[in-house]
Structures are given as C-alpha cells and as structure tokens.
Amino acid sequence: MDKKLKNAADKIRMPEDMKQRIISAAELAEKNHVNTDNDGYIDVVSSAERVDPRRNIIRTISAIAACAVLVGGIGTTGFLLHRQNSTQMSGNEVSGTECRSCPFGDFSEFDYSFDAGDGKNGRYSAETYTKLSDFLNKFNWGEELTEYETRTEEQDAKVYHIKWTRGDTPPVDCDIYISVDGFVTYQESMMGFESGAMETIGSKCYKIDLDAFDRGVQEILAQADAPTPFGDFSEFEYSLDAQDGKFGEYSAETYAKLSDFLNKFNWGEELGMSEAENDDETGLQDLVYEKYTITWTKGDTPPVNCNIYVSKTGYVLYNEDIEYLETDEDHFIESRSYRIDFNAFDSGIQAIIAEDANYVSPFGDFSKLDYILNANDAKYSELSDDVRANLSDFLNNFNWGEEISDDQLSEEEKNRSQMNLHSLEWRSEDKLYGLAVMEIGYAVYNVQKVTYVKGYGEVIEPESVQLYRVDYEAFDKGITEILAKYKAEAPTEAFEYAELLFGQHERLTPTDEEGMAKFEDFVRNDFIKMLEPTSSDDIVRGVTYSILTSYRLDDNKRRQANYFIFRDGFVECNEYKTDEKGEMLLTNTEKYKIDVDKLESVLKDEIGVELPEYREININKVD
Amino acid sequence: MQKCGCAREAVERYGDMLYRICLLSLRNTADAEDAVQETFIKYVQKSPDFSDGEHEKAWLITVATNKCHDMLRYRTRHKTESEELLYGYAIEKEESGILEALMELPEKYKTPLMLFYIDQYKLDEISDIMGISLSAAKMRLSRGRKLLKEKYRKEYM
Numbered sequence A: 001m002d003k004k005l006k007n008a009a010d011k012i013r014m015p016e017d018m019k020q021r022i023i024s025a026a027e028l029a030e031k032n033h034v035n036t037d038n039d040g041y042i043d044v045v046s047s048a049e050r051v052d053p054r055r056n057i058i059r060t061i062s063a064i065a066a067c068a069v070l071v072g073g074i075g076t077t078g079f080l081l082h083r084q085n086s087t088q089m090s091g092n093e094v095s096g097t098e099c100r101s102c103p104f105g106d107f108s109e110f111d112y113s114f115d116a117g118d119g120k121n122g123r124y125s126a127e128t129y130t131k132l133s134d135f136l137n138k139f140n141w142g143e144e145l146t147e148y149e150t151r152t153e154e155q156d157a158k159v160y161h162i163k164w165t166r167g168d169t170p171p172v173d174c175d176i177y178i179s180v181d182g183f184v185t186y187q188e189s190m191m192g193f194e195s196g197a198m199e200t201i202g203s204k205c206y207k208i209d210l211d212a213f214d215r216g217v218q219e220i221l222a223q224a225d226a227p228t229p230f231g232d233f234s235e236f237e238y239s240l241d242a243q244d245g246k247f248g249e250y251s252a253e254t255y256a257k258l259s260d261f262l263n264k265f266n267w268g269e270e271l272g273m274s275e276a277e278n279d280d281e282t283g284l285q286d287l288v289y290e291k292y293t294i295t296w297t298k299g300d301t302p303p304v305n306c307n308i309y310v311s312k313t314g315y316v317l318y319n320e321d322i323e324y325l326e327t328d329e330d331h332f333i334e335s336r337s338y339r340i341d342f343n344a345f346d347s348g349i350q351a352i353i354a355e356d357a358n359y360v361s362p363f364g365d366f367s368k369l370d371y372i373l374n375a376n377d378a379k380y381s382e383l384s385d386d387v388r389a390n391l392s393d394f395l396n397n398f399n400w401g402e403e404i405s406d407d408q409l410s411e412e413e414k415n416r417s418q419m420n421l422h423s424l425e426w427r428s429e430d431k432l433y434g435l436a437v438m439e440i441g442y443a444v445y446n447v448q449k450v451t452y453v454k455g456y457g458e459v460i461e462p463e464s465v466q467l468y469r470v471d472y473e474a475f476d477k478g479i480t481e482i483l484a485k486y487k488a489e490a491p492t493e494a495f496e497y498a499e500l501l502f503g504q505h506e507r508l509t510p511t512d513e514e515g516m517a518k519f520e521d522f523v524r525n526d527f528i529k530m531l532e533p534t535s536s537d538d539i540v541r542g543v544t545y546s547i548l549t550s551y552r553l554d555d556n557k558r559r560q561a562n563y564f565i566f567r568d569g570f571v572e573c574n575e576y577k578t579d580e581k582g583e584m585l586l587t588n589t590e591k592y593k594i595d596v597d598k599l600e601s602v603l604k605d606e607i608g609v610e611l612p613e614y615r616e617i618n619i620n621k622v623d
Numbered sequence B: 001m002q003k004c005g006c007a008r009e010a011v012e013r014y015g016d017m018l019y020r021i022c023l024l025s026l027r028n029t030a031d032a033e034d035a036v037q038e039t040f041i042k043y044v045q046k047s048p049d050f051s052d053g054e055h056e057k058a059w060l061i062t063v064a065t066n067k068c069h070d071m072l073r074y075r076t077r078h079k080t081e082s083e084e085l086l087y088g089y090a091i092e093k094e095e096s097g098i099l100e101a102l103m104e105l106p107e108k109y110k111t112p113l114m115l116f117y118i119d120q121y122k123l124d125e126i127s128d129i130m131g132i133s134l135s136a137a138k139m140r141l142s143r144g145r146k147l148l149k150e151k152y153r154k155e156y157m
Helices: A002-010 A016-032 A046-050 A052-072 A126-138 A210-223 A252-264 A273-279 A282-289 A342-354 A385-397 A411-415 A472-489 A513-524 A526-530 A596-607 A613-622 B007-026 B029-046 B053-074 B093-103 B107-118 B123-130 B134-156
Strands: A112-115 A158-166 A172-179 A183-191 A198-207 A238-241 A290-298 A304-311 A315-324 A329-339 A372-375 A378-380 A421-427 A431-438 A442-453 A457-469 A493-502 A506-508 A543-553 A558-566 A570-578 A584-593
Touching (some): A002 B007, A002 B093, A002 B107, A016 B007, A126 A210, A158 A210, A252 A342, A290 A342, A304 A342, A372 A472, A431 A472, A493 A513, A513 A526, A513 A543, A513 A596, A526 A596, A558 A584, B007 B053, B007 B093, B007 B107, B053 B123, B093 B107, B093 B134, B107 B123, B107 B134
Antiparallel strands (some): A172 A183, A183 A198, A372 A378, A372 A421, A421 A431, A431 A442, A442 A457, A493 A543, A558 A570, A570 A584
C-alpha cells in the first residue's frame, strides 16, 4: 500500500501553465519586494515622505497598511478591517463634500470602525453605531486647517481612530485620527500599483473641542455594550464543543452557566498586527492543539458563521465567514486572535460541563452499562441500586483527562507490573470492554471483539487499547467512599456461583443460559425459603441431590454453603469459610427438611433441568 | 548559511512537491495553486536564511501546510473536486483509489502520511515540520495509516 501511495502521488505534477503563473507572481513579488526589517515590517514607502507636515502619522499608517499586505497576502488586506454590519467590501462611493454638516461624508451611509482605545477595537452593536453615526454627523468638526500648526509628540498619541474603505476600483482606505489636544487628521491612502504598499494620496486636518467630542462618545459607549469582544453570549444561541464526545449537547441550564462564564472571562486584548504576523506561523500551529470550538450564526442576509477556536496553548482565533448558497463557497470576512489563560478557561468550562446532567464519560454512560467493578481485587457485582447509581455518577463525572500515547509513559510506568488498580468490565453483544485505573496514574481502556465460531465457541480478539492520564488518588478516594457506603448498607458477601449435582458427583445443568440464571436466582431466594429447620437425625435414604453455593466476602475471603438433599426430604447444610491461611474450614452444620417433589418440580418445569430418567420413574412411583 | 534562491529556481525545484501536498490537502486545483503561489511569495518576501537545502524544503512545506490549514479553516465547506481532481495526472485507475482515500482523511492524519510515505520524511522531521511532539507525530501516523487502510479497503478494493 505504501509504495502504491508514493507511486500514485509522484505522478501529480504541477501543470506547466500553472508553474509559469506562479513563477511570474513570485518574480513580481520579488521585484516589488521592499526591504524588510527584522520585525517583518516594510519600511515606509518613499512617496509618503512628500507629505511633510504629518510625517510621523503617515509613517505609522504606511507601516500598518504595508504590514496588512504581508499578513494576508495580496487581496487580504480586508482581514484587518472591521466591517460593521457588512458582508462585503463597501462599494459605496462617499464624497467628502456631499454632507454639509460633516466634512467626511454621512457616517450612517458607510461602514466604518470606531476605535475608542477601550480594547474593543470598534466592536459595538449596530444600535451603538447608529448613535455614533448620528453624533459624528452632527458634531462640529470646524473648518479645515489651511496652515498646519506645529506638531508635538503628544499629538501623535491618538485617542480615537475611525476608519473605513471607500470604493473598490481600487479601494481607498480612509482614516480619521483624533489626538489628545483635539487635533484631527483625515488621511486617504491606497495601494501603489508598482510597490504594492499603501501610499497616502491625500490628507486634511481639523481642530475640534475634544472635551465635547469625548463627552458625547463616552455617553453613547457607556450605554453599550457587549461584555466580550464576541458579543453577549447570553444573547445568541451557540454551541460549545469541548471535545468530550458530546458535541455541545449540554442542557440549557449548563449553557446559561457557560454564557455567564464566557461573558465574564478575560479574553484580553486582541493580538496586534506584529503578533498576528507571528501567529501566521505559530498561532496556526497552536491550533493543532485545539481544545474548544464555539460556533454560532448571526444575521440572515446572508447568515454569518462565527467561530472561536481555543487551543491548549492559549491561542484563540475568532473568524467570521459567509456561505453563499449559489456557489456553495465560504467567504472569510473577519479574523482576530487573542491569547488567554488556558488553564483558567479550561478549569472553568470543565467545572461547568462536569455538572451537566447529560454528561457522560468517554466510555459511554455508566448508568446504562452493566459493569462489574473490581476494586483492588475485590469483586463488586452485587451492588445495590443506590450504590450503583452513585458509582455510575462518579464514573461519568470523573475527569478522565486526555488520551495519551504509550510513548508518553515512562519506562517505569510501562514496566511496573505490581500495582493496585481498580477495574471495570462490561460487555455488549459482540464486544468485551475493560477499563483499569492504575495506581501509577493512568487508565487503560481495552476493547476486545467477540466472535462466535461454530465448534470453538466465543473467540476473543483484541480490537483497541487506549490510554488516559488520570489522577488515581482521586479515583481511589471516590471509589472507596462509595464502597464504604456499600459495605455498611449492602450484604457483606457477593454471590459467586451455584451448582446442582445428582447425588454428590454428577452435575446437572439447565438446558439453556436463561435456565442457569433462573437456577442461581432460585438457590439464593426460593430454595432458602423452602428449607424448614429440623432437629431430626433420622436419615433413611442416601443423598439424591447436592446444591453447592459459593460467596465472596468483602475481605476477599470465601464462604461456601453445601446442601445435601436426601431422598426423604432431609437436608444437611455444611458451611465453610476461608481461614487466615486461605484454607476452607467447616464452620457450621445445619439441618433442614424440604419437599423433594416440589423441589424437583421447580427444577424440572421452571428451570429446565433434565432430571435423570430413573428419578422420574421414582417420581411416578411416589405419585 | 544559505540564502534563499531566486523565485524561478525555487518553483522549478520544489513546485511539484508543494503542489502535490496542497492539492491532496485542499482537494481543489485552484486553491492548491493559490496556496503554492502564496508560499513562494512569502518565500521571496521573507527571504529567510537556510542552513541547507533540506532546511529550505522543510520551511516551504511548513508554510504550505500552514496555508492549507488556514484555507481549510476559513473555508470549511468550499467546493472540492474529488471526482475529476486526479484526471490528467497520468495516474492509473487502480492507483487513484488510494489517493482518493488519502484525500478523504482528516487533515491531521493526511499531512503526516503525505510527508512520511510520499516525501519520505522521518518521524522526527515530521514533528519539526508540523510543530508537534514526536509522540504525537507517531500517533497520528499510526492512526492515519490505520484509517487509510480501512478507507481504502472499504471503498476502493
């Protein structure tokens, strides 16, 4: 298969025309490539130097815009722009002179991002943007400054940044920067045809009453807004997949708790562009370790798919895309990344979903499995319903951790054979399942396939083995606490087996499995009730039947009760127990009477034991 | 240290290999072309220093697989062309089945399989290229191989 794979794949070669296209594109990029400094930023393009009065700002704008080209490649500059309520690049041409009250156009007519430096990067609701548009349109921006005032360093410390894109052939990026002294810079830039870098094509300056502007904006923002950069989780329907096999199928109550947690969680600041650049390589690698995915849909014309990917490294990627039904293609419209405290996130989410009523373990819902527990070699097959319910609940909610590979086990762990363990066994129609939790701190989940082969019976073959890193002490403590209750309330012994003998040697068995189960049930219940104590020693005939029973005791010892039933109904019961040396000692003898005919009738008619022929003749004789 | 060569030379040398990886990963010719093109653009723009040819090759594979990963993530339901995808590559009908089975595997298993069986990388090199631990690479390769075998036998044999 391996050679076939290589031979077939080696025949895949890039078509010649495609190769030429790629060479041309790469050579063009090589030709247009301007010097890149160590940070991955492109040095400012020379044309910007011509706009003298705002050199510092221009340099910043150009560097940011050029970086955008690097991050997403040609055509992906739009990744960095927030498209408020938009699904496509704005195609509306807005003339700066069309609106009398506002020198930049009518803000309600185009999609812009309003960054108030509050860490939300302009992610406000549509309602907030409506209010902002109204405010910006009515605000007195004053007259354009014809002679630029002396610039100071403080003026470059921007308080507000408003940005949008105008037109699309080619698109023009428009930016308004408002600095601490109320100095407003409006900048238009577009990608240079030759350099591929953003070049400033025009600018205007204004001076505003910053206090008035600030007051108005803060008043609007104070009434807003979403508690997280993704919105208010309690206000939309999302699915959280914690890779626990539930695929987000939690109860509404759990989702309410999750929403509260997600809304209060510290998502931190959006990663800057330089970090995003690095994340092109490292962040996406991080997503290989993706642990949580939160998905939802917003809007409907067309619907926007929103996804949050959280990796174990703490890297968070949020993206939005639109699926166009006509073409069945997705169009990516926004991407943001964050770094969070993964441990805090993970423990918070796990604590919530662990309490979910629908939660089950990676091995299935133990409350629905007919399992046998071996706790450090003591078998607990006869658990009361209460204890079993407690145990199943514990097993379902235990933190089974992550699956690990055997390479992740140390040599000591692999080689250690003598250790305490708890194990569980159960089976389905064609499979045997075993789960052993080892003292050394890992669990082995073993699945075996059972096939019935005529003439051989059941053939068992190994199917899969999975390892999980678990906290044995926590498991042991939980199991011990539950079993302590079991020992206090439930019988102190567990039934092991029962055998029926004709005389004292010839084994009699029911004709089918069901009969065997009935027989064991009969021995433990109705048979005991049929026995009547007697003091008579008058044995007139020999032993007709023997019933041997065995029970395992809590202290890992055994008790056997052997009943010898004589022809005239006399029953002798000899009881044995394991002594300290592990030997069976006769501890008690009891005498009973039983109705043999009634016993034989149950054995024959209800349980399905084929009694020896002559005995049936005897029965007839008795009758 | 070795400086990255010119665009034409790099495309001639590594183009087929990267195209194969991207095509099998993305299952779409146009997307594969985009991914390869963006990889080479990044190659000439970044102009990294490489210790040797293997380092250069591994760098290109890492960038290309990241691009594919990126594209799959952003366009999870984009059109695939599995039906016609392998036409025109002189692949025998009986050989195409295994490639089709490979293409249907989850990305996390597909990449190590391609690197191991097609590009003949060793496990430690795969773990470096994919930025995952050696044991994770081993496990993915082992599971991927098992899945491929099952899928191939079930659907193409």
